[in-house]
Amino acid sequence: MLKIAIQAKGRLNEECVSLLADAGIKASSGSRRLISQAKGFPMEILYLRDDDIPQAVAMGVADIGIVGQNEVAEKSLDVEEVMPLGFGACRISIAVPRDADYTGPGWLAGRRIATSYPVILRRWLDEQGVEAEIHEIAGSVEIAPAVGMADAIFDIVSSGGTLIQNGLREVEKVFPSEAVLISRPDLDEERRGELDTLCFRFKSILDSRGMKYVLMNIPESAVEAAVAILPAMKSPTLLPLTLEGWYSLHVVISEDHLWEKIRQLKEIGAEDILVLALENIIR
Numbered sequence: 001m002l003k004i005a006i007q008a009k010g011r012l013n014e015e016c017v018s019l020l021a022d023a024g025i026k027a028s029s030g031s032r033r034l035i036s037q038a039k040g041f042p043m044e045i046l047y048l049r050d051d052d053i054p055q056a057v058a059m060g061v062a063d064i065g066i067v068g069q070n071e072v073a074e075k076s077l078d079v080e081e082v083m084p085l086g087f088g089a090c091r092i093s094i095a096v097p098r099d100a101d102y103t104g105p106g107w108l109a110g111r112r113i114a115t116s117y118p119v120i121l122r123r124w125l126d127e128q129g130v131e132a133e134i135h136e137i138a139g140s141v142e143i144a145p146a147v148g149m150a151d152a153i154f155d156i157v158s159s160g161g162t163l164i165q166n167g168l169r170e171v172e173k174v175f176p177s178e179a180v181l182i183s184r185p186d187l188d189e190e191r192r193g194e195l196d197t198l199c200f201r202f203k204s205i206l207d208s209r210g211m212k213y214v215l216m217n218i219p220e221s222a223v224e225a226a227v228a229i230l231p232a233m234k235s236p237t238l239l240p241l242t243l244e245g246w247y248s249l250h251v252v253i254s255e256d257h258l259w260e261k262i263r264q265l266k267e268i269g270a271e272d273i274l275v276l277a278l279e280n281i282i283r
């Protein structure tokens, strides 16, 4: 039985719960309980503050966890990063009041920087050869400059909305981060096997994200051109229609290229193009 720690509430919670659900693991979402038993997988789910997840995993209170790389790096504990999960993208950045005359890292020398990430900030300041005063605060870092507690902040930026609301401007993107699956390094064989199963499911879900299943009718004369246009896992599937000289062509396409490919396919004579959602790719 694996114990997984996920964020109780906040940016990563919903995506964690939905990734687990896609993997066939039902968590009782919105539950105020600290621990719940999952359905569909031998797993217990612990709901914690994101800041506490690396420590919970390092101590073995949880076997694995889902948390931002920002927290993993800040806590510098003995946990393994098993796989990135493709959501919760953000960065930790230096931000200053909108009209400050920021010129570069040297501007921070002798100034006060408020942050919940003193370890990552100290490392970066050292790299820049800049000496500044680090003020560690647990939350609401973004109000520190307005209330006169700091000249700059070092905090998570995702959409950038919080900075704008607080009259701040992002000037240095220091640490890029996304959600990762972490594990304690000393899992026993049984749990390691369960973790492998979980990773296999996560991977097939992540692989299928942003992918579409596309079908179209195509005349025989255009088949070769269509195959040249289309990426495919091995090669596109080609099925004869009952109508002489026509085929049905099936392929998996990334959303990023979808509309460009469809334009090219129509140009060479593809018709009746269907675009379907894809749930899993099991390789």
Ligand code: PRP
Pocket: 010, 011, 050, 139, 141, 142, 155, 156, 157, 158, 159, 160, 161, 162, 163
């Ligand atoms: C972070 C950060 C900002 C906000 C930035 O908080 O402290 O408040 O997100 O996001 P935005 O650029 O999209 O506005 P988070 O939700 O991680 O909560 P926490 O710091 O309390 O863990």
Ligand code: ZN
Pocket: 049, 050, 051
């Ligand atoms: Zn937090």
